[in-house]
Amino acid sequence: MTRTGSIHETPVVRAGITIPGIHRLATYRAEGGYQALRQALAMDPPEVIGIVTDSGLTGRGGANFPTGRKWRAVLEAPGAATAVVNGDESEPGSFKDREMMETLPHRVLEGALIAAHAVRATALVVFIRGEYDLARERMLAAIDEARADGIIGGWMPLDVTLHRSAGAYICGEETALIEALEGERPMPRGKPPYPAVSGLHGLPTLVNNVETLANVPAIVARGAAWYRTLGTPDAPGTRVFSLSGNVRHPGNYECVLGTRLSDLIEGLGGGVPGDRPIKAVIPGGTSSPVLTARQLDVALTPAALTRAGSMLGTAAVIVYDDTTCMVDVAANLSLFYRDESCGKCTPCREGTFLFHAILTRIENGLGRPDDLERLEQICHYIPGESLCALGDAAVAPVASTLKHFRGEYLTHIREGRCPVRRQHEVAGQCFPVIHAT
Numbered sequence: 001m002t003r004t005g006s007i008h009e010t011p012v013v014r015a016g017i018t019i020p021g022i023h024r025l026a027t028y029r030a031e032g033g034y035q036a037l038r039q040a041l042a043m044d045p046p047e048v049i050g051i052v053t054d055s056g057l058t059g060r061g062g063a064n065f066p067t068g069r070k071w072r073a074v075l076e077a078p079g080a081a082t083a084v085v086n087g088d089e090s091e092p093g094s095f096k097d098r099e100m101m102e103t104l105p106h107r108v109l110e111g112a113l114i115a116a117h118a119v120r121a122t123a124l125v126v127f128i129r130g131e132y133d134l135a136r137e138r139m140l141a142a143i144d145e146a147r148a149d150g151i152i153g154g155w156m157p158l159d160v161t162l163h164r165s166a167g168a169y170i171c172g173e174e175t176a177l178i179e180a181l182e183g184e185r186p187m188p189r190g191k192p193p194y195p196a197v198s199g200l201h202g203l204p205t206l207v208n209n210v211e212t213l214a215n216v217p218a219i220v221a222r223g224a225a226w227y228r229t230l231g232t233p234d235a236p237g238t239r240v241f242s243l244s245g246n247v248r249h250p251g252n253y254e255c256v257l258g259t260r261l262s263d264l265i266e267g268l269g270g271g272v273p274g275d276r277p278i279k280a281v282i283p284g285g286t287s288s289p290v291l292t293a294r295q296l297d298v299a300l301t302p303a304a305l306t307r308a309g310s311m312l313g314t315a316a317v318i319v320y321d322d323t324t325c326m327v328d329v330a331a332n333l334s335l336f337y338r339d340e341s342c343g344k345c346t347p348c349r350e351g352t353f354l355f356h357a358i359l360t361r362i363e364n365g366l367g368r369p370d371d372l373e374r375l376e377q378i379c380h381y382i383p384g385e386s387l388c389a390l391g392d393a394a395v396a397p398v399a400s401t402l403k404h405f406r407g408e409y410l411t412h413i414r415e416g417r418c419p420v421r422r423q424h425e426v427a428g429q430c431f432p433v434i435h436a437t
């Protein structure tokens, strides 16, 4: 891979992130904060939705759904709507929403208030991952400051609350999140009806990711045409990439969509420590299939990554160097998905359990000749047969490592040992490296 040096960040949601005290209302307003909310409040809701639709903004929570279309569905559904900020962020490798809420809580709040106005919501809920203490503190302080300043209550008479999540990955799935808000065990609901029509207490509910909402003030202030000058025609705007694993400079980087994966890793991440070769990359959080070193020239857009056999998902990029055992990666991630499956659907509940059991025995040198066939059968049975996307997500690391690194699996089974650990003399269990800053 060549070093480029040409890549740069394009801060939209992260604009001003290094300004001291930007998490406080006075500083945020001095930098132009809440002017977009004023502009939006001077417009009718359909006009605001028109701008967001024209901008081409899509959801940054993983599903890439068009934001304007979702807002319109909520606005048109009968009943008093609630808007929800989804700050549950529990996908391994993803730490972008945490940084946004910790450093720019007023931008998240401003985007959420514009969304609430656009769907005529009477309530706004900020739903935060249980372990995110500083993010919770900063979002609460932002809500208090906005209330004291008259932004909440004066400019916008709506009820704003913060909900601390119980700390399970499934709580971020929008219908499980709604169950949690209703005081129930967080298990996904069947869809349809979608939350836009029937969500919290059976009323229209808008659920948007933190980063999605943080894009909204800039779009309203600068216009849809400006936003479309960023990114590509089919994927406008930027994404915040959480870069981790075997890179010199892990962290969050905001780049235009369409940036090359290799440029992100080399140009901003500084490449692999020790200049070791890259073996594999997860481009969109652990729910996205792994890519190999031969696929690093891919553009970071949803369509290009789908063509490459993966997905952009949460844009959490995890780099693995040549000392990584990919069976170990799959086994480690299977433990996460086994533990996080809510157990409501049989294929996901039993499949994630079996994935972990089989992968662990292969990794421990006790694999059986028909184990790969069994793994493939489970990979075949889960997708499309589960209520939510966690089932499909659990399949991604197993199916993609089997596809690209089958020889590594076979050596584990035939020789009862790890070829990678032996070759590189990596001590102990070679667990994958996932940094969370």
Ligand SMILES: Cc1cc2nc3c(=O)[nH]c(=O)nc-3n(C[C@H](O)[C@H](O)[C@H](O)COP(=O)(O)O)c2cc1C
Pocket: 058, 059, 060, 061, 062, 063, 064, 065, 067, 086, 087, 088, 089, 090, 091, 169, 170, 171, 172, 173, 174, 175, 207, 208, 209, 210, 212, 213, 388, 389, 390
């Ligand atoms: C298991 C699971 C966990 C999820 N966790 C989150 C999360 O933490 N944050 C988030 O924004 N979306 C999460 N999602 C996606 C949400 O269901 C939903 O699509 C998203 O919040 C919609 O917001 P957006 O359109 O702005 O992306 C998760 C989905 C699944 C299946």
Ligand code: SF4
Pocket: 170, 187, 188, 340, 341, 342, 343, 344, 345, 346, 348, 349, 386, 387, 388, 389, 390, 391, 392
């Ligand atoms: S797919 Fe898995 S996590 Fe999702 S509802 Fe079914 S059992 Fe629960």
